[in-house]
Each structure stands twice: as C-alpha cells, then as structure tokens.
Amino acid sequence: MHCARRQFLKTTAAASLTAAMPVRWADATDLAPDSKIKFRFAVASDLHYGQPATPFAEMTDEMVGWINGEKRTKGLDVLFLNGDLTHDSSSALLTLRDKHLSKLQVPYHAIKGNHDFVDAQAGSPTESWQAVWGYPSNRAIVLGDFVCIMADTTAPAKADVYLAADIDWLRKQLASHRDAAAIFVLIHIQQRAHRVDGWPPHGVHDLNEKTKGEAVMKLLESTPNVRAVFHGHNHLETGVYVSGERRYFFDSHVGGSWGGKRGYRIVEIYEDHRMVTYQVNAQDDAISHRHELPG
C-alpha cells in the first residue's frame, strides 16, 4: 500500500522545523510512477532590481532564462515574484516590468516587498501597485481548482517596516474560497518574529505587528484548505518551517547583494492533490529541500 511505503520524516533539517510539531512529509521519491502533474508553479523572490553595486540587470535576465527553461523543459503554469522585485526605486518597477519581465514566457504575479517603493505623487505611473501591475497589493486569484492569495506586508515607500498581513481582508478571502481544492498564500515578510520558536531572523519585529502576525498565522493554520504558505525576504533560507499543521516555505533569492545560492522554488500539485515542492539552486543546477505533502 502506497501510504505504508512512505518514509515519515521526523526532523529532517531539525533546525528548520519547530520542535514537537507532527511532521507528515514523505520522501518525494515515493510518488507513484504514473502520477501526473496538474498544476506546476514557481516562486522566486528578491530580485532587488536596481540595487547599486550589483549586476541587477544580468541577474534578472538570468532568472527570466531559468523560468523560461522550466516552461520549456518541464512545463510551468505560473510564476509568483514574492516581493522585493526592485530596490527602493519606484521607476525601477517600470523598467523591470517593460525591459525584463516582458520576456517571461509564463504568466507572472507580483507580490509587494518592503523594498518595492511606490510613488506618493498622485497621477504618477507608479502611484500604486495597481498603477504598475493592474491589480492591488492585496489580491486573491483563482487558477483552475486552486486559489492563490497574495498579501501585502509592507509600507508604500519605507524599507524597514515589516507588517502583519491585513487579517480582516485575509479572513474574508479565506472564507469566500473555503470550497477551493487548495489555497496557496504568498506573503513577503515572515509573520513570526525574529528567531522566535526556532524560526529564522527577519520576521515582523514591532511589538504590535508580532501580535498581529501570530494572529495571521493562527488563521492560516486553522483554515483547512490552506495548503502552503510562501515567504520571501530572507535571502538565506531555502527550507520549510512548520507551525501548527501548516508549512511555510522559503526560496532563497534571485538577486540582491547578499544571501545563499540564487534560485527559486518549484511546486507541483498532482492529480490526486499530493504536493511536491523543492528548491532549485539555479546557480549550481541542483535541487534541495524536496518534500511531499500527501493529498
């Protein structure tokens, strides 16, 4: 029986998993050979287009090549750019969009990061996320059987502000999609505070936001069809953290001046709704942190 063959991992990457939480991930090599992928997407974060003293244009074109390669070789339905597409420059959003992301051969969706500055000047082409991308910075979209929720955790133009997601808006989205086969939530800033309960640095840190962030996580963890949460912002993290019954994934970074190996995360949903996800260390053409979540 397939389930019996699964090797249940107790604490792989123990430092990456909250202690004492039940871990139900199985080894992805246990997938039945005839499994078919129903929905395949990528999450890439932290391009930091325009950051001084970095080869930001080259790194961006390289990412476009990696993603188009995924489309060409394995098929890819959509790309999520999980925040910090740019680096403290509202005009960079337009250059990035028109000069580089226009070369992507898959649909993409942009989540606002703390370094993505919009312009306070009314009438500016970058006066809001809506003005740049045609959709707001809090947004839910239906893609086939699945719903993807993208939540803003940033200030319009101040890089060091890390916010909790708008829980009232989020609650409404989750309620209105309670019958979806699965919900994927993309949030640039980690909602758990810096180094709390074994979590990594760079989460929310203001006292008020810490309380709100924990409430957001509690909501995500008590909503049965939330399948996974994806964070950007931390350029060093490529793994998974567990809280409650929920998995929170990181995907390193594709640009910027610091961090680990550059790359992105792939998520594959199979016809039986099992989910496999892994990090692609694109610099070395290697895969890591591969896990399966049973359907």
Ligand SMILES: [Fe+2]
């Ligand atoms: Fe960030």
